[in-house]
Amino acid sequence: MTKDYGIKVVATGKLITSDEPREYIINSEFGSVKIIQEPPNQAYQVVTVGDSATVTVTIPHKLGFIPLCMVFTELKSGTGRWYNGIPLEGFEDQTTTIYMSDAYADKDNLYLTYVNTGSSVDVKYYYYILGDAGS
Amino acid sequence: MAKDYGLKIAKSDKSIESTDKRDLLASSQYSMFKYHMDVIGTVTFTPGDTYQEVSFDHNLGYVPAFIAYYKDTAGKLHFIPSHRKPTDFLNWPYAYADRVKVKCGYITATPYNQYSGSMSHAYDEAMGSTAGFRVGKFSDDTARNGAVRFTSVSVPQGATINSATLRVAIEFIIGDGSGSLIVKIAGIDEDNTADFSSNPMGRTQTTNTDIAEWPLPAAGNYLERSITTIVQEIISRAGWSSGNAMGFLLLDAGGPNDRRIEDDLATGINTQLVISYGDNTTVIFRAIIFKNKIA
Numbered sequence: 038m039t040k041d042y043g044i045k046v047v048a049t050g051k052l053i054t055s056d057e058p059r060e061y062i063i064n065s066e067f068g069s070v071k072i073i074q075e076p077p078n079q080a081y082q083v084v085t086v087g088d089s090a091t092v093t094v095t096i097p098h099k100l101g102f103i104p105l106c107m108v109f110t111e112l113k114s115g116t117g118r119w120y121n122g123i124p125l126e127g128f129e130d131q132t133t134t135i136y137m138s139d140a141y142a143d144k145d146n147l148y149l150t151y152v153n154t155g156s157s158v159d160v161k162y163y164y165y166i167l168g169d170a171g172s
Numbered sequence: 173m174a175k176d177y178g179l180k181i182a183k184s185d186k187s188i189e190s191t192d193k194r195d196l197l198a199s200s201q202y203s204m205f206k207y208h209m210d211v212i213g214t215v216t217f218t219p220g221d222t223y224q225e226v227s228f229d230h231n232l233g234y235v236p237a238f239i240a241y242y243k244d245t246a247g248k249l250h251f252i253p254s255h256r257k258p259t260d261f262l263n264w265p266y267a268y269a270d271r272v273k274v275k276c277g278y279i280t281a282t283p284y285n286q287y288s289g290s291m292s293h294a295y296d297e298a299m300g301s302t303a304g305f306r307v308g309k310f311s312d313d314t315a316r317n318g319a320v321r322f323t324s325v326s327v328p329q330g331a332t333i334n335s336a337t338l339r340v341a342i343e344f345i346i347g348d349g350s351g352s353l354i355v356k357i358a359g360i361d362e363d364n365t366a367d368f369s370s371n372p373m374g375r376t377q378t379t380n381t382d383i384a385e386w387p388l389p390a391a392g393n394y395l396e397r398s399i400t401t402i403v404q405e406i407i408s409r410a411g412w413s414s415g416n417a418m419g420f421l422l423l424d425a426g427g428p429n430d431r432r433i434e435d436d437l438a439t440g441i442n443t444q445l446v447i448s449y450g451d452n453t454t455v456i457f458r459a460i461i462f463k464n465k466i467a
Binding site: 044063065069070071072073079081107109112116119120122123124125126127131161165168169 | 192
C-alpha cells in the first residue's frame with residue numbers, strides 16, 4: 038500500500054524509495070527552509086558606521102513569529118570577504134575596525150549591531166529571513 | 173478566485189489556504205536555498221602555529237551564501253562562528269566566502285603548544301642583587317654567576333618537550349677581555365621555583381646540564397642555547413604543574429678573564445625562554461555552499 042506523501046522529489050541519481058533525507062530535493066514528510074525575505078532587489082545593503090560608533094540596523098519582517106535568520110557581513114570594507122553570523126575575523130582581516138556585537142530577531146524585526154573602533158566606514162551586509170520559526 | 177501561485181505545497185495537516193508561512197513546505201512565492209557543494213577539509217597545527225586555514229574553491233564567480241562548521245578535538249561539531257566576540261577571547265574559528273572560495277580557519281591567541289616568556293626574576297651572585305644577572309669572569313679572574321626565573325610556564329606536567337631554547341640577552345658586554353664565554357646552564361630542580369628573594373645559587377641542579385661556548389655578538393643581541401633535556405627533566409617532575417615557575421643557573425665554566433655579559437631586569441632586552449611541546453593536532457572543517465548569491 039503506497040503512503041500519501043503529498044510530494045517527493047529525489048536528487049538526480051538517487052532512488053525515490055531512499056530512506057536518506059539528504060537525498061531528497063523536497064519531501065513533504067520533512068520541513069524545508071523557505072527564504073521569506075532578502076534585501077530589496079537581492080542586493081547587499083550598506084550601513085555607515087561613524088567614528089568609534091555603534092549602529093543597529095533594524096529590518097522589519099512582521100512575520101508574527103521569531104524566524105530563523107542568516108546574516109553575512111563584509112567585515113573589512115572592500116575586501117570581498119564575507120563572513121556569516123556574528124563573525125570573528127579571519128587571519129587576513131585582523132586589522133579590521135569593525136565587529137558585530139549582536140544579531141537577533143524578534144517577532145517584528147531582525148536587528149544587526151555593528152561596532153566601529155576606528156574611523157567612519159561603510160559596512161556591507163546581506164540577510165536571509167527564513168519562513169521557519171527560530172522560537 | 174484562485175490565485176496563480178505556480179506551486180504551493182502545505183505541510184501535512186496544514187491548510188493550503190493558511191496565511192502562516194510556517195505552514196508551507198514550498199511556495200513559488202518564496203525561494204529556497206539551492207545546494208551547490210558540500211566540502212570537508214583538515215588543517216594541522218604544529219607547536220608554534222598561530223593559525224591555520226583551508227580553502228574550498230566554489231567556482232561560482234560571485235559570493236555565495238554558506239554555512240560552515242568545525243569539529244573540535246572532542247569530536248563536537250560547532251557552527252562558525254559559535255559565539256560573540258568577548259574582549260578576553262583566546263582562540264576562534266572563522267569562515268568567509270569571496271568570489272572564488274570559502275575559506276575556513278582557526279586562530280590561536282598564543283602559539284599552539286608553545287610557551288614563550290621573558291625572565292621575571294634574576295640574581296647576580298657577586299652583588300647579591302636581584303636587579304639583573306651577570307655571567308662570565310671579573311677582572312681578577314673570579315667567576316660571575318647568575319640565575320634567571322620564568323613564571324607562568326604554561327606547559328603540562330609530563331608533556332613531551334620538542335624543543336626548549338634559552339635566549340640569553342646581551343644587554344651589556346663588560347670587561348677588557350676577549351673570546352667566547354663558557355657557561356654551564358643548569359635547571360633549578362624544583363617543582364615550582366621560588367623567587368630570588370633568597371640566594372638561589374645553592375639550589376639543587378637538574379641532572380641534565382649544558383655547557384655552552386658562546387662567541388659574543390654585539391650588545392643588543394641574544395645568545396641562544398638548546399636546553400631541551402633540562403626543561404624535560406623539570407616538566408617530568410611529578411610535582412610540576414602548568415603555570416609553575418622555572419629557574420636556571422648560569423655559571424661560568426672557565427671562560428676568559430675580564431669578560432662577562434649583563435642583563436638588567438627592568439631595562440632593555442630581557443632573557444627569554446621558548447618551549448615547544450606535544451603533538452600536532454588537526455581541526456576538521458565542513459562547509460555547505462549554496463548557489464544563492466549575496467554579492
